Amino acid sequence: MVLTHPFHSPVQVVEGHSYDEALATIVAGRSWSMVTSEGWIARGAIDAVAAKCGKPVSVTANVETNPKLSAVIELTAELGEAEVIVALGGGSVIDAAKGMAALRAIDDDLDILMLHLRDGQPLPAGLSPMPILAVPTTSGTGSEVTRWGTIWGDDAVKHSVTDMKLYPSHAILDPGLCATMPEELTISTGLDALSHAMEAIWNRRHTEMTDTLSEAAIRMVTSALPGVIAQPDDIKYRRRMQTASVIAGLAMGTTQTAIAHSISYPFTARFDMPHGLACSFTLAEVIRFNGETSPERLQPIAQAMDCAVGELADCLEAWFDDLGLGRLISRYVEPSVTDSFGQNLITRARAANNIREIDGEDARSLARRALDRMCTSTTTLVAAKRGSAE
Secondary structure, eight states, X not given: OOOOSOOOOOOEEEESSOHHHHHHHHHTTOXXXXXXXXXXXXXXXXXXXXXXXXXXXEEEOOOOSSOBHHHHHHHHHHOOSOSEEEEEESHHHHHHHHHHHHHHHTTTOHHHHHHHHHHOOOOOTTOOOOOEEEEESSSSOOGGGSSEEEEEOTTSOEEEEEOGGGSOSEEEEOGGGGGGOOHHHHHHHHHHHHHHHHHHHSBTTOOHHHHHHHHHHHHHHHHHHHHHHHOTTOHHHHHHHHHHHHHHHHHHHHHOOOHHHHHHHHHHHHHOOOHHHHTTTTXXXXXXXXXXXXXXXXXXXXXXXXXXXXXXHHHHHXXXXXXXXXXXXXXXXXXXXXXXXXXXXOOHHHHTTBSSOOOHHHHHHHHHHHHHHHHHHHHHHHHHHHHHHO
């Protein structure tokens, strides 16, 4: 018998400590290399960790958003011969660290890596990458508790590096690190967590375990995200968003994502739309689409949002309006862009997870309806505010 989609996570999640103190205990005298971004160097993260863990073997600090394959190859050349990697940053930093660890573990063999990324060939069975200590500074990607790392081809095609050995050994949660996120990044990453949780529910791979985790994550995000926007320095809200990111990541780590993520990739690749915005603006329309055939599958989401299944899409859109999601989306695209996508909004592996079959035309129509509604709601809200001011 083959046991399908078992829940599995080897990651030790550490909370309740400052990140530098936690790292001191976990690194425990081993040599370490830092993978991070320029912003965290400026904020003194290297000095803080070095004061507790000793001098790093190397520091890679030029990881950019949505890391490209060519950049990961260059970054790997900077990676010293340390015993562990400390990946301090958002999902892009943690994903890049996974790619770097994998490439170093196969002795920088690009042929093996390309067969893995492009053709899905597994990495070598004896892979022994440097352990990754993930210190997330955003709340949404869930990369701190999954075995996948997103790497973009220089041709704007999204790839995933994946192996059971690429789970971080530890995820260190310090909500104070998330307080520096600007509003749009806070919203975008929070909506990424929401999308992970919802996509795990309307998923052919769902289980009772993933449903339970996802429902809890949805309830946390929908209650805490407005609070953290109103009070960015409130550590209570930041902690709830970190927890939501982790448990949504655990659910998605079992099921993988579905149609909302499939639709999102070209929007990020072509228009630089942040991933969390790109994978969430269609959620209400996906609810309507899936609800036509499998309304019972939406019940955990409705319970989390305290509404009836038939009201769910409208309730979510109202919540999006309160967040100002239409305003953010409109910075990147207008509805007519969907006309240029053709069949390209379908990534077969992601779409196949959706509980209802969907083709390229369905996906394009779904995205167009979502954008029409987003942009209309934004225009209406702006006009209403102007009218009240007058």
